[in-house]
Amino acid sequence: MQTFGIGLAGMGNVGAGVFKHLTLNRALLRERLGCELEVKKIAVRDMARDRGVSVPAGLLTTRWEELLDDPAIQIVVELMGQKDESLRLILGAIERGKMVVTGNKALLAEHGQEIFEAATKHKVPVFFEAAVAGGIPIIKAIREAFVGNHIRSIHGIINGTSNYILTRMSESGLGFAEALAEAQAAGYAEADPALDVNGGDAAHKAIILASLAYGFWVPAEKVFVEGIERITSSDISFARKLGYVIKLLGIIKADAGGEIEVRVHPTLIPEKHVLASVNGVFNALAVHGDIVGDTLFYGRGAGQDPTSSSVIADLAEAAAALQSPRSNCGFIPHGLYGTCQPIDQIVSEYYLRLTVEDRPGVIAQIAGVLGALNIGISSIFQPEGEEGETVSLVLVIHKASNAQMASALEQIGALPCVKKAPRMIRVENFA
C-alpha cells in the first residue's frame, strides 16, 4: 500500500487534533483511501509543551523549513496561523511541488491571489476546507456540489464566539460584557477576543467564500465590517418584539449583472428563519444557488475535532491528487463577476433605536427627516415601562441605501429632541 508523507506545521489545538485522529481512525482511512497517510515531521515552537497527544519525540522540530527540505514529505499542513512565516511555508511548499493543506483564513483572505497564482503556476493544489466554518464542508459544497450554479447569496453565521455571546445575551438577558466574560470562562473566546467580536474573523471567511463563489479575490477594503460590541440587551429584546433575532452575519450576494456585495455586521433576521435557531458556538451557512435553490449547512465552526475533520478530508483529497494529478488547484479565477459594491450603494432594511425626549411631536420630527430623504418607515414603537426624561424609540425602516441612511442618521442625531447617537442595525428579510 502506498504511503504519503505529511509535514505538519503547527501543533496547537487543531494540529494536535489532526495527529490524534489520523492515529485513531487510521484503519478506516486506509480502507477508504487505499493508501497510508503518515506524519513524517512536526514543526512546533516549543518542543516541551504538553499537547495532550503522544507524539514520537523524533518527529518534532522547531524549524518549519525542515518540512520543505524533507523529500519524504509530499503534503505540507500549515496550521501555524502566522502571516509571514505561514506564507513563506506555503509558497515554499508549492515551489517544491508539495501539496498544501491550510486552515489559515487570515492569510488566504489577504494573500489568496498570490498563493493560488503560485499554485496554478506550479500545478500544485492547495486545500483550505478548514479555513471556513470548521467541520462544515462549505468550501467543497460551493466549489464542487454547486459548480453548475450561479450563487445568488450566502448568509453565514461564521463566527462561533460571537454567536455564543449573542445567544447568551438572548437567552439570559446578559449584557455584551457579561456574555463575553462567560464565553471566555467557557473557553470559547480568546484572552484577546477582538477579531471574534469585531467581525474581523468572519470577514476573513466571507472574503474566502465570496472569492470562491465569484471567481476573483475580493479585496478586504471592499468588505464592510461591523462587530457586535455595541449590541445591547435592549436591542435584542426590542428585536424580539418585532419578530427578529440578532445574529452576526456574513452576507454575500450577486446580482444578475455580476456585481457582488460582501459585508459582515450584526443583522436582525426573522425569528422563523432557520438561521435564527442556530445557537451557541454552532455555525451555519444558507446558500442560494440559481439551480439548487435554498440550502443550509450546519455544524461546529471551530474547535479541535471539527476542524481536524476538515483537515483530514483535505489530506484525503491531496492523497488522491498525488495518485492522479489534477488541473484544478483549488481556485479557478474567471471574469464573470468582478465589481464589489461599496457599502454606500448597498440597499438594506434597518432597525433604528433612538433615545429621545418623552414629549409629543418627537415622532413627527423624526418622521419628517426620513420623509424628506424619501425613506419609508415600516413600523415605529415605543417600548413600555421606560421612565425618565428620555425614552427609547424603535423604528423599522424600509429599503434604503446605506448612504441614504447615513444622511438620515446624521440629521436625526442633530435633532435637539434626540439625546444620544442613534443606533442602527441592518435587517435581512431574505426576500
Added chain:
Amino acid sequence: MQTFGIGLAGMGNVGAGVFKHLTLNRALLRERLGCELEVKKIAVRDMARDRGVSVPAGLLTTRWEELLDDPAIQIVVELMGQKDESLRLILGAIERGKMVVTGNKALLAEHGQEIFEAATKHKVPVFFEAAVAGGIPIIKAIREAFVGNHIRSIHGIINGTSNYILTRMSESGLGFAEALAEAQAAGYAEADPALDVNGGDAAHKAIILASLAYGFWVPAEKVFVEGIERITSSDISFARKLGYVIKLLGIIKADAGGEIEVRVHPTLIPEKHVLASVNGVFNALAVHGDIVGDTLFYGRGAGQDPTSSSVIADLAEAAAALQSPRSNCGFIPHGLYGTCQPIDQIVSEYYLRLTVEDRPGVIAQIAGVLGALNIGISSIFQPEGEEGETVSLVLVIHKASNAQMASALEQIGALPCVKKAPRMIRVENFA
C-alpha cells in the same frame, strides 16, 4: 478547449432540467471546469412530447442502446428511472469505459453491489449524488468531507412528499387522506403515491447512505420500513402535547462494535430539534461523525432544478475524472462494519396510543402488562375533551427492544378494556 460528450437517457422532469441548465449556465461551467460538456444524444420514449425545453431534433432517439455505441459519448447520464433497462444501460456503459451519472435510487438500492463491482473491475466511476436528497450534496459529504470520520448516525428527512403531508397535517389539522390529496393537487405527489407514503422511497435512500457510510451494500430485507399512512391528526396533536413533532425519518446508526441499524418509520422527535423545523417538501439530514460531531444538511430533496444541480455536479466530476483517471469508482467496500441488526433487537423509545374503555382500573391493567415485561413507562396522559364509551390513552415508553414492544402490544391488544388495535410510533430523543 476539450469537449466531453454526454448521452442523456431519459428526458423526464430531471433530464429536461439537466439539459436546460447545461445550456443556461454553459459559460459559467466552461470557466469553472476548463472544458465543455456537450449533450450529444438524448434517448426518450416519446419523440413528440413537449418537455418545456428546446432540444435540437437531431439529438433525440428512442433507442438508449445508441448511447452505448456512440464513440462521441464519454459520459452516460441514466435518468430513465427503470429497473432492467437502466441496469443494462449502466452496465453496458461501464463495460465500454463510459462514465455513468445516475439518479436511480431504487436501482442502486437493489443492484448497488453489482454495479460497483463492475465499475471497479472496469475502473469506471459511477456518480449518484442525485439519487439521494435532490440538491443536497449528502453523498459528497459522507464520502469525501467526512472521509476521516466513523459515521455514528444519520437521521434524515429524505422524502419530500411525506414531509409535505405531515407538515400540512401538523399546520392545519388535516387528516392523512386530505393532506395527500392536497400534495397531489400541488404536484408534490404522484398519481400513485405509494412509494412516497409507505416509506419505500426513503428506504432506497437510506440503503444508499448506509452502504456508503459503512462500506458494504445493505440488503433491503434487513431494513425495517413503515410508512405514514396510519398517522392521524390525533397522533400529531398528542405528540405536540408531549413536546414532539412527527416526521418520517430514515435512521442509520452504528455502534462501536461495527453493528449497524437501518430503518425508516414515522418518528416522534423533540420539537426543539433542528429536524423538527424542516417543513414542506424540504429534506434534511443530520449526520453525526465521531470527529466532526453534529452536522446538518438542508435543501430541496426533489424537483427538476435541485436534482439537476446534483447531476451537473456529477458531470463536472466525471469530466475531471476523464481528464485525470482516478482509482475511486464511487464506492469502496471494506470490512470494518458488517452486521445489520434486525428490527426485533433494536432498542427505541415509543409513543403508544390506545383506545380504551372509560372506567377506573384500565391504566392499572395496561401498566401491569408493561411491568410484567419489564418495560418502563415515562408518561401517561388521557387527552381532554373526548367523550363516549371509549377514550384515548397515550403512553410514552422508556427504552425497550422492538421485540419486547411487539409482545407488549399483543398482550395489551388482547385486554378486554382495549377496544382497538394499539397504535405505536417510535420516538427518537437523539440522546
